Amino acid sequence: MSIMEQDKKLVEPLATTHQKIWQHCHVLDVDDFSRDEIELVFETADAMKSILSREIKKVPTLRGRSVVTLFYEPSTRTRASFELAAKSLSADVVNLSSSTSSVEKGESLVDTIHTLEALGAEVIVMRHSQSGAPYLAAQNSRSIIVNAGDGWHAHPTQALLDIYTMREKLGRIAGLKVVIVGDILHSRVARSNIWALSTMGAQIVLCGPPTLLPQAFEKVYPVTIERNIERAIEGANVVMALRLQKERQEKGLLPQIREYIALYQIDQRRLALAKPNALLMHPGPVNEGIEISQEITRGSRSVIDAQVTNGVAVRMALLYLILGVPMHRDELAEGGRPQ
């Protein structure tokens, strides 16, 4: 790069304050995010990522602010990722899970939220097995709610970090062919990705057995369904596999895991049908040898580790943006958007 070009890169257009773009009090799903908002999250995440690559991976931005993670379902990476994100911004973090809290004693979700609010939690990052639980929390709380996964419904931060990784590796989102393979029916990751990817102009193809991917998905979501994995992957820019929960077989949705592997596993041969620089993604945790064959899980196409790394930067960006929106407490209580 010449000095001239470098200079141009440094002189960016005038700052616009982000209130003009950012409209969210809570992060409940990405289905109501505009393209500009998603771009703002990504640009902010770029700045956060450069902090994470420094020797001192901490900035004082959220000093004295409090973030509580409240997990009613097990999680390793999402929870650790949020905690690291909050701590890198110097926020104070308290971690609660259903086994260590009064949830065990039968405390209701709304009571728990009220208690955390009374303790001064400004942001509550929550995961719950019931779809819609974060919405209930948002309606009954003055704290900011960030959904870290609710039932089958949504996992907005995962979708944003997935798409951020695509943007980082491929340079764009619009026009990409993204194939999502596996248990779509039970996947909040798939649903949030579908909304955000379609907002960003990607083409989405779903692939899986009818028991895990009902035909009706084509009517509800902006997607096409291709049951044949080879045809689905052909020419794809991104191949995303989803975790197959072994309980599904017990419920009769899958005759045999071996049959699933034969028909839907992503292996070297099938991945070769995608574009030469195609990305292999997985939200984790991976059942190696089931959704993805062992030899490619850590192969050259796999960006699974990059997804985890980027997760921290994207969550830092969201915490920064969401704690910066000035709002009236009354609007917050309604769980709606600021005026």
Place this chain on the structure above:
Amino acid sequence: MPDKVILHAEDLRRALTRIAHEIVERNRGTEGLLFVGLHSRGVPIAQRLAQTIKEVEGAQIPVGALDISLYRDDISKGAKPVVRRTDIPTDVTDKNIVLIDDVLFTGRSIRAAMDAIMDMGRPRSIQLAVLIDRGHRELPIRPDYVGRNLPTGRSEAVAVRLKEMDGRDEVAIVKKEPAMETRP
């Protein structure tokens, strides 16, 4: 109310040329110097100073851009600008850093910038160059190089316009609008 132009293009050029010479004189050359412009208008000013020095001394001083959004002390007050990438081309440790900004006002931006630099390493020294010093300091900070001292009222704002971003070079005093960008 019309803007009151204080510096025209020629005045601005002369002021920057003088600062460039002062920097070289004070540091006895260009060895170990690193220019860091504060987003957004500090960056093109830093580039111009480096360019002037290159023409006179023949040495290219590295120029970086610093975004201080994450170090501001008024985060809970709303109005935060978009966080831009901080882009410092070399390690700051043992460098003589010249922080460069368009207007020095309360000194809070500079406090934030020094904190940001310190988190990247241990510079030998930090100096401060500003095009306009408009007074009203709230912290014990003073500039090493000043283009023009400009006594202003708090209700006034200083608009620095640069060819790279605004299409023309000038400095004007304008009545403050509520939406005016405020820095810490």
